[in-house]
Every structure is written in structure tokens, then in C-alpha cells.
Amino acid sequence: MSCFRLAWRMPALPTPFGKGGVIVTQARSYAAFDSVSPLRPHALERREPGPTDVAIDIQYCGICHTDLHFVKNDLGLTKYPLVPGHEIVGVVTSVGDAVTRFRAGERVGVGCLVNSCRHCPTCRDREEQYCPSAIFTYAWPDRDGSITQGGYATKITVDEAFVLRMPENLALESSAPLLCAGITTYSPLRTGGVGEGSRVAVIGLGGLGHMAVKLAAASGAEVTVISSSDRKKSDAVRMGATDFLVAGNAEAMAAAAGRFNVILNTISATHDIVAHINLLSKDGTMVMLGLVTEPVAVPTVPLLFGRRRLAGSLIGGLAQTQEMLDFCRDKVITADVEVIPAESINEAYERLGRSDVRYRFVIDTATMQ
Numbered sequence: 301m302s303c304f305r306l307a308w309r310m311p312a313l314p315t316p317f318g319k320g321g322v323i324v325t326q327a328r329s330y331a332a333f334d335s336v337s338p339l340r341p342h343a344l345e346r347r348e349p350g351p352t353d354v355a356i357d358i359q360y361c362g363i364c365h366t367d368l369h370f371v372k373n374d375l376g377l378t379k380y381p382l383v384p385g386h387e388i389v390g391v392v393t394s395v396g397d398a399v400t401r402f403r404a405g406e407r408v409g410v411g412c413l414v415n416s417c418r419h420c421p422t423c424r425d426r427e428e429q430y431c432p433s434a435i436f437t438y439a440w441p442d443r444d445g446s447i448t449q450g451g452y453a454t455k456i457t458v459d460e461a462f463v464l465r466m467p468e469n470l471a472l473e474s475s476a477p478l479l480c481a482g483i484t485t486y487s488p489l490r491t492g493g494v495g496e497g498s499r500v501a502v503i504g505l506g507g508l509g510h511m512a513v514k515l516a517a518a519s520g521a522e523v524t525v526i527s528s529s530d531r532k533k534s535d536a537v538r539m540g541a542t543d544f545l546v547a548g549n550a551e552a553m554a555a556a557a558g559r560f561n562v563i564l565n566t567i568s569a570t571h572d573i574v575a576h577i578n579l580l581s582k583d584g585t586m587v588m589l590g591l592v593t594e595p596v597a598v599p600t601v602p603l604l605f606g607r608r609r610l611a612g613s614l615i616g617g618l619a620q621t622q623e624m625l626d627f628c629r630d631k632v633i634t635a636d637v638e639v640i641p642a643e644s645i646n647e648a649y650e651r652l653g654r655s656d657v658r659y660r661f662v663i664d665t666a667t668m669q
């Protein structure tokens with residue numbers, strides 16, 4: 301009994317020991333505490349680096365539409381508090397004894413993945429994003445039983461196999477969105493064999509769409525943007541598009557029938573895809589990239605007539621993400637960003653909800669209190 305009382309009175313272990321005796325370090329972050337309230341400051345514990353870990357001081361983190369879905373629990377997977385963010389860039393502060401690829405002081409990035417099983421067929425193919433045991437950067441059960449917490453924070457600790465090298469010639473704040481929006485659009489361009497002479501259409505000129513235009517144009521393709529209005533036409537041309545279609549212009553859409561080898565569909569809300577499938581060439585593929593939580597009606601007739609394909613694609617593996625970053629280094633490609641202080645995250649969410657962003661919000665984590 302006395303033992304029990306002694307244990308019961310024992311105060312919580314002070315930092316640096318967290319749950320299970322793991323040595324931890326304190327970080328500042330912004331978290332969602334339920335599906336409707338504004339995000340607010342939150343004290344976060346990060347593990348000290350194990351043998352293969354890299355400890356990173358986060359400098360910037362992009363805001364992706366997927367963050368909103370998880371904050372609102374649209375997929376039913378969210379456990380609160382949730383720190384979103386998977387477009388993470390910063391500087392290495394320390395590394396574990398067995399780390400070989402990174403040193404303190406280097407500029408690095410972390411995208412949507414922080415671990416996988418490493419031995420299944422997809423891991424062996426370096427497509428860890430499709431691993432059945434993939435661990436995503438936030439809202440995902442980690443191996444120690446905790447829930448992963450993302451990059452709206454001042455620090456993160458990640459296994460070196462899931463850390464990317466950021467190009468030295470690109471500003472960190474405008475290269476952060478490459479880690480989700482960049483790889484999400486780069487991967488299907490490579491899968492689709494896009495190069496010189498390819499005709500690519502990009503539906504929606506937002507965070508994903510504007511990266512799709514830049515990456516497809518830099519790959520040698522002729523790029524057309526399809527949008528609901530012509531408000532962003534001059535931006536599309538500046539980013540490398542050579543043509544612009546307004547989706548509601550039936551005459552222009554009919555004239556473009558059969559034209560595109562690959563269509564990247566970046567819309568993240570339910571929408572009518574019938575008119576867009578007709579724009580595909582024979583054997584053309586429309587790739588769905590937006591996280592649409594409601595079903596999309598698919599007409600079969602325009603798929604059959606032309607052997608057209610409707611596909612999906614999810615980010616990219618670690619090797620391809622590094623390849624994309626190196627491609628952006630060589631072609632000098634970054635995102636168009638609006639850098640915001642942490643206190644503006646909730647306002648940014650409201651603006652993102654009504655597509656009022658050109659073209660990615662990026663949080664400056666130095667502003668976190």
C-alpha cells in the first residue's frame with residue numbers, strides 16, 4: 301500500500317524523458333484539437349535522434365489541402381491533437397551514430413512519409429508510398445505506438461532514409477512545396493512517359509496545378525491549363541503553359557477533343573469529369589491527384605472508345621522525390637509561395653477553402669511562440 305501511494309505521488313518524469321523513458325526534446329507547434337476549432341499553439345515532444353535518426357530544426361512548412369482534410373477529419377482517421385504539415389524544410393542540428401548521409405548544418409526536407417517496412421515488393425521498388433506499412437508524416441500510428449505529428453512545428457526527428465537533400469540554389473521557403481505538390485505532380489509525368497512532344501493538360505491551377513504546369517513544361521511537354529475561368533490565364537502562361545481552356549466553354553472544349561496524352565486532374569472536390577475524359581487521345585490517361593472524399597461519377601463510353609485510362613497516383617517514393625528535387629535544382633523550379641506567420645494559419649485555411657491563394661501558403665516557423 302505504501303509502495304502504491306509512493307508511486308501514485310510520484311510526479312511525471314521531467315523532460316528530457318517522455319513516455320517509455322525515451323529521451324525527448326521540446327518543440328513549439330500549432331495543432332488542431334478538434335475538427336472545428338482554430339489551430340492553436342501546442343507544446344510538442346520530439347524524440348532525440350536514435351542511431352539512424354536525423355534531428356531537424358524546421359524553418360518552413362507548406363500548407364497542403366490534405367492538411368485541411370485531416371484537421372476536419374474528413375477521412376475519419378484523425379486523432380487529436382493533430383499537428384499537420386508534410387512540406388517540411390530546415391537544417392540538420394544533430395544525427396545518430398549510424399547516420400552516413402547527413403551532417404549537422406545541411407539543408408534538408410521531409411515530405412509525406414517518415415517510414416515504411418523496407419522489405420515488401422513496393423519498398424524494394426523504392427515506391428515506399430504504396431507500402432502497406434507506410435508511416436505518413438502526421439496522423440499515422442508510429443512504431444512506438446504514438447501518432448505521428450507533422451511540420452507545423454519548430455523541430456522534427458526522422459530516420460535518415462526518409463530525409464531529402466534540398467537544392468542549394470533554391471530558396472527553402474519556395475522549395476518546401478516541392479515535397480508534396482512537387483512530387484505529386486512529377487511522379488505521374490514520369491509514369492506517363494511525358495517528354496518532348498507530349499501534350500499535357502492540367503485541370504485546376506492551384507497548389508498542385510501550378511507545380512504540374514512548371515514540371516510538365518520543363519519536361520518538354522506542350523502544356524494546356526483547364527480552369528473554371530480565365531482569371532489565372534496570365535499566370536499559367538508565365539509558368540510555361542502555351543494554351544488555356546475555360547472548362548465551361550463548350551465550343552473550345554469540343555475543339556480540344558482527343559488532344560492530350562496525359563491529363564493531370566488536381567481538383568480536390570467532387571466534379572464532373574465527363575467533358576475532360578473526351579479531351580484524352582487514344583491510350584491517353586487522366587490521373588486523379590486531388591484527394592476527393594466523395595465519389596466521382598465515371599462514364600464508361602468515352603473510356604472504351606479510345607482505350608482511355610483513368611488512374612490515380614499518390615506522391616512518390618524517396619528516390620523519385622530526390623530525383624524531382626535534383627530536376628528542380630537543374631531547371632531552377634520552385635513554387636509560387638505566400639509566406640505567413642504561424643498566427644495566420646487559420647486565416648490561410650479559410651482562404652485555401654475558397655481557393656484564394658497564389659499558389660501555396662508556407663509557414664515561417666520562426667514566428668511560432
Ligand code: ZN
Nearest residue numbers: 364366480481
Ligand atoms: Zn500534401
Ligand code: ZN
Nearest residue numbers: 417420423431
Ligand atoms: Zn514496404
